[in-house]
Amino acid sequence: MSRAIEQSEVSAEASVQSRYSAAAEAVDPMLCCPVTYRDDLLAVIPDEVIERDYGCGDPTPYVQSGETVLDLGSGGGKLCFIAAQVVGSSGRVIGVDCNREMLGLARRAAPTVAARLGFDNVDFRYGMIQDLRLDLQLLEARLEVAPINSSADYLRLRAMEDELREASPLVESDSVDCILSNCVLNLVRNEDRRQLFAEAFRVLREGGRAAISDIVSDESVPEELRRDPHLWSGCLSGAFREDEFLKAFEEAGFQGIEVVKREQEPWQTVRGIEFRSVTVVAYKGPQGPCLERNQAVIYRGPFSSVADDDGHTYRRGERTAVCDRAFRQLTQPPYAQHFDPVAPLTEIPLNEAEPYDCRRIAPRHPAETKGVDYRTTIGPDSASCGPASGCC
16 A cells, blocks of 8 residues: 555655646636735736636735745746735745746736836745755756766765755755745655755744735545545545644744644545645744743733743743743734733843753743842832822
8 A cells, every 4th residue: 555655645645746737828717816916026926826726715915025935836926926926025935836837927927017016035946845955956966967877876866966955955954034935845845844844944034024824624535535636636535634733833843833824725635535725824833942930921811821832831821931942932922912921020141040950840830030139119108208208
């Protein structure tokens, strides 16, 4: 059975390439869900790009001005051209796709969009979204000089790929503020998906976010459907089960994972399995060791308690001790609106901070953040306080 699945995924990958190559030339209405975008952001984009956009959602509202944005599976470039306007001339947008025809469509449209905007901040790159280190354009140039004709050449190819990943990565680590993707992750082979999420995590800067729209299923897709290349290329049989989609972000190290939009009505139903569009936003939280800096947070509510992705529980209204990394995380989006930070009265420099045992989930006494010798009195004293003074 495993051999059959492996062969089916190879044919599914070929089907994706073939179908999307054709869809770059002629519109394929079965490759997209109805999605509404802002009309003002579409005005500068050529019609041939808009007509050949195959998505299931709109993750672009999570892009901010001045950011570096990466679109995974950029296709004809529609999302990139929308994001280019949001980030403005001070930002930049990178589109990555491994389909030549789609990449050609995007690159042809780029000068027109740049002329209409008055600035050029979009760069389309040839690569696989599950291997963002490997620049296929550089690899292709190498292979033109030294083609692969034998098993020995194949071993040389693998060494060449590793060299390019190290020396000239397609996308640098910690270089992107926001990752976008629109109905593409489900086209990646199952065996490559762990690497896909790991690569997305690698290229994001600390505090950066991924905003992903994709098709998910409410039940596990059976093997006979997974082996259907047409259903795979149509964003159906390769769909993540909804809970497993969120789990994939979590296993890659993302935090603050949230389903920000879930279509109630399924896009398609096959053998009783519902396939629908969701948009997920997930963050790359602060990295580094756990250090004790006498910090605490207070969870505001509305629940009596909540648990974070590291298993720490925060009770409503309780001053909870946290390490420096957790403190930074909980005072940034998407957590900041739910927590009040309690910083120490006297800051402990990072180079003087001791290791913090994150197994400690306990209240932090106010004296820990203020200091045991804190005896300051602020405001009028009791002797002068009275009705006539107006202080009460």
